[in-house]
Amino acid sequence: MSTTTFRSHLLAGAFGAIALTAIPSGLVSGITAAHAETALPIIVSALQAKQLIAAGAKIVDVRSAQAYAKGHIPGAVNLPWQKLNVSESDGIRNEFASDATFEKEFGAAGLSYGDTILIYDTTALPGRAYVAFEYAGLGDKTHVLDGGVAAWSEALSTDPVVTSATDFKLDRKKDIRVDKSYVAGKIGASDAIIIDGRNEDAYADGHIPGAQALPAASLLNKNATLQSEPVLTALLESKGVKPDQEVVSYCGSGVAAANNYLALKNLGYKNVVLYDASWDEWSRDPRSGQQVSLANYTFEGTPNAGTDGSPQFLDEKQVKALAGDPKVVVVDVRSPSDFAAGHIPGAVNVYWDSTFDRDRVLLPAEQLRKIYADAGVTPDKRVVLFTRGGLQLSHSYTVLNVLGYKKVDFFTGKFEGWENGAFKRT
Template sequence: MKLKTLAVLAAFASGLTLSTAAYALPAVLQQSEGLGAYISLDQTKSLGDNVVLLDFRTAERYAAGHIPGAINIPREFIETPDVDGVIGETKSYEELEPILASYGLSYDQTIVVYGEFEDDALRPDSGRFAGKIYVSLDQAGFPNVHILDGGINAWDGELSTEATVLPASDLKLTATKPYIVQKDYVLAALGRENTFVLDARGTAGYERGHIPGSLNVPIGLFSNANELHAEVDGLLAKLKELGVGPEAEIITTCGWGWAASDLLAILRDLGYSNLKLYDGAWTDWVQDPNLPKAGTDFPA
């Protein structure tokens, strides 16, 4: 896989006509040194040795056409199924370790995850919201994980229907850095000085019901859930309006944890470092009758 991926990227760099302008990172992210969570197609093709392209779409979508050399780990193997109405939570380290090892992942790899723009973004098998796969691997201890901005839609070469499978690795998740939190952590954080709970859902969903004290920072301010906007001025303006400084503790949330992960990834690229993800999000919170709720569906 290593040589195959490098050959693909080399051909990609030298022989293909790329529409990179359409998928260039926002200017504010281009000013950063090194690689961020989100990377462009140009940055992807310039990566060095031991690159793994990880396509997290369904097996059917992968088989129909994928970036040459990419492996396929459908998100269902990284996230939990529907558990009492809560879907898409990152599996425990104990569950993830043998799964990721069986797909050949290891800490020494540079991993670039990518999905796909789909009109139906809220299906459990959606190819959007690559930030969630990024968070799952990053907090599991992988030191070099990135998101290909634009996903497979950014690729301007031919797609492949030839599956790439890596030999199993001896991966042990010994460098985990947990920042996924549960509802008790969020409840204790409400009202804490310089701590912000940011809800990445659209305004309509947020207004119907949300965690009291949380603030709405819709994903639409910076992304279509697959590709970052050309500029993220709306996000920057909202953060400034809310008084969210780079030294703040931020807990991101949404409906299912997906949009919240995309928000967490771009906040990291913008220089925020004290970041947490409430993975269960509103679908978890709303089911607990003992937790406070706000919104039009929950009148005081």
């Protein structure tokens, strides 16, 4: 089933497939908010928002108090989303505030279970506010203004809105958050997909293994409205995101992840969860593992290589000329199995990954020195590093420099042309 078909089934309700905009405006006032929202998606147009308001929906401006004071939709109360978040806790940003805070803030805003609610910010995706409302058990009746306050074409008000407080109790919570161990269990699962809402450069720098890059900013048009459904459907399909999968949404600190969460829920995706602690938590745990989406690289053609104390980038002929020199050692940093399958004659193997402990922390210097010394790699020798990946090569070079090795060069060429037409096998 396509995303479009999937969503159309979900939107069928009391009005069937008839959009609310088709209802004569004179009849709107006679429709309850509960009925009015039946045929609507979560993210609504300005016209649909007006119809919801006319039917009794409560309006909540989730921007800052300063922005609210400069102009807000008439009748809107101000509940900045930051009040429902803790900006930082133990190095993790944008966590939910306490339940007591939720009760206080929702009560002060005059909200109750059963209310139909329209929230707005500056874009179509005020995700942090939406997930907070969902956590509080208000998500099923909460709508979002597409495009934010700028989409409101009528006059804004600067008059403060006073509302009667309610005794709001958080007794219908719906926690859509999952923890790190839950996410780890979804890596490689056929019925789940992990999406990363950060920008491409942050994703490339490191991400949860197997996660697909879905920058939350790519879901919006230039005017901060949501991209059309066909565009979003095509984008999701290109990332392998399917409506029948569980979707785990994360980002750097939970903001973009919440935006993606909201967009997917609006499209009709039912099985979406939020890894709220996101990369802030995942990246600092050396046991969690990460994937780097940078293309492999070499150092060939680097200007001034070897002329200023930097490593020389040797070719096959130069490495061969060093064969038999007792003051030179070729260090193959590939895995032991790759080394055993074949290697440069005379090379020794120091697997780059063996320099970490089981928690992915670099071993103490003395242990590192012993690893290299046991392989015959000592600081008095010229070291030629060989591997097939720039990342592994860079790591090994850094470790040797930390240990005080002064002469380290690189060979990143081919195996072809070695004596006997092949490289040595053990």
